[in-house]
Amino acid sequence: YxxxxxxxxxxxxxxxxxxxxxxxxxxxxxxxxxxxxxxxxxxxxxxxxIDAWEGDALIAAEAAAEAAQDGSGDASETLKRSQQAISAYLDAQQDQGNGDGGDRPDGSAVAKPRxxxxxxxxxxxxxxxxxxxxxxxxxxxxxxxxxxxxxxxxxxxxxxxxxxxxxxxxxxxxxxxxxxxxxxxxxxxxxxxxxxxxxxxxxxxxxxxxxxxxxxxxxxxxxxxxxxxxxxxxxxxxxxxxxxxxxxxxxxxxxxxxxxxxxxxxxxxxxxxxxxxxxxxxxxxxx
CATH class of the missing domain: 3.40.50.150 (Vaccinia Virus protein VP39)
Structure with missing residues (x-):
């Protein structure tokens, strides 16, 4: 081809x-x-x-990359915020018992697979x-x-x-x-x-x-x-x-x-x- x-x-x-x-x-x-x-x-x-790679975290990361390339904006601060957002998301996903998967009939939380x-x-x-x-x-x-x-x-x-x-x-x-x-x-x-x-x-x-x-x-x-x-x-x-x-x-x-x-x-x-x-x-x- x-x-x-x-x-x-x-x-x-x-x-x-x-x-x-x-x-x-x-x-x-x-x-x-x-x-x-x-x-x-x-x-x-x-x-x-699908919010794993959506939202402010990746938008901020892309903005930081663009700012770094053209020399505009505070790329370091933007990248720092994006890393914090990604880290917070990953920490939340590691918690298998956070109840995001819904509730059982008895009201107990069902862990959502990360x-x-x-x-x-x-x-x-x-x-x-x-x-x-x-x-x-x-x-x-x-x-x-x-x-x-x-x-x-x-x-x-x-x-x-x-x-x-x-x-x-x-x-x-x-x-x-x-x-x-x-x-x-x-x-x-x-x-x-x-x-x-x-x-x-x-x-x-x-x-x-x-x-x-x-x-x-x-x-x-x-x-x-x-x-x-x-x-x-x-x-x-x-x-x-x-x-x-x-x-x-x-x-x-x-x-x-x-x-x-x-x-x-x-x-x-x-x-x-x-x-x-x-x-x-x-x-x-x-x-």
Missing amino acids: ITGYAAFRHIQVKVRPGVLIPRPETEVLVSEALSLLPAAHRRVALDST PLLVADICTGSGCIACSVAYERPDTRVIATDIAPEAVALAKDNAAELGLSDRVRIERGDLGSPVPAAAMGRLDLVVSNPPYVPTAVLAGIPREVADFEPALALDGGADGNDILRRLLPWTAAALRPGGGFAFELHETCLDAAAELARRAGFHQVRIVDDLAGRPRVLTGVKPV
């Missing part, structure tokens, strides 16, 4: 030049990511509890973030990408799929756009980062290389350059018991698994793609 749509799991996403096109192996990544989430207590309607918090790093077209949100309506996803064309496309895909209330796309390097208040509270980090070893990238056929952005592909000499930066951030971002799923190059998985163990993750696994090649790395933060 150069422009148009690509089918991905149970959704259809737009694709455009300059943004990595979703591939079948990424469906394995999404399946593994979903398996790391706690079992759903119940299906949550698309219009319920939304699961997910970060999709290097989101590209947004297909992973949108797939997670579609499959699990009890999730709220922050998706990030450093490329403006990817951010624009991901926002369009989330909007077209009716997921903008639960999927927020922010521009920035790896996990830097994730609010500080969310650090240590994420249930899942998923990523399809640049992972192709530079030497392998040089040998990619021209009909592919001409249409795939090098920024989304080049993983450095051994393919794990981005992973080395991503693992420490993931360890800090996840709650105890939270998990990660990363798509990586078939030649890099053994070394990547060792890096994950050194970063303190348990239950580190390598999962094959649909062609039987090692493709996905998963792990869990110790409780």
Whole structure:
């Protein structure tokens, strides 16, 4: 595809030049990511509890970002208020006995399951973030990408799929756009980062290389350059018991698994793609 749509799991996403096109192996990544989430207590309607990423908190965060870019306004104070609002919301959601779920016949409170918090790093077209949100309506996803064309496309895909209330796309390097208040509270980090070893990238056929952005592909000499930066951030971002799923190059998985163990993750696994090649790395933060 150069422009148009690509089918991905149970959704259809737009694709455009300059943004990595979703591939079948990424469906394995999404399946593994979903398996790391706690079992759903119940299906949550698309219009319920969506205030996780609505309201003053995110409006203030976006205003702060704009003010910081153009030098206008008190960006630091605005950002501080947005972080406080997000933190207050997350604190409230952690309280399983706050009665927000309604009342039993005897008048006792029923706890409302809190939304699961997910970060999709290097989101590209947004297909992973949108797939997670579609499959699990009890999730709220922050998706990030450093490329403006990817951010624009991901926002369009989330909007077209009716997921903008639960999927927020922010521009920035790896996990830097994730609010500080969310650090240590994420249930899942998923990523399809640049992972192709530079030497392998040089040998990619021209009909592919001409249409795939090098920024989304080049993983450095051994393919794990981005992973080395991503693992420490993931360890800090996840709650105890939270998990990660990363798509990586078939030649890099053994070394990547060792890096994950050194970063303190348990239950580190390598999962094959649909062609039987090692493709996905998963792990869990110790409780």
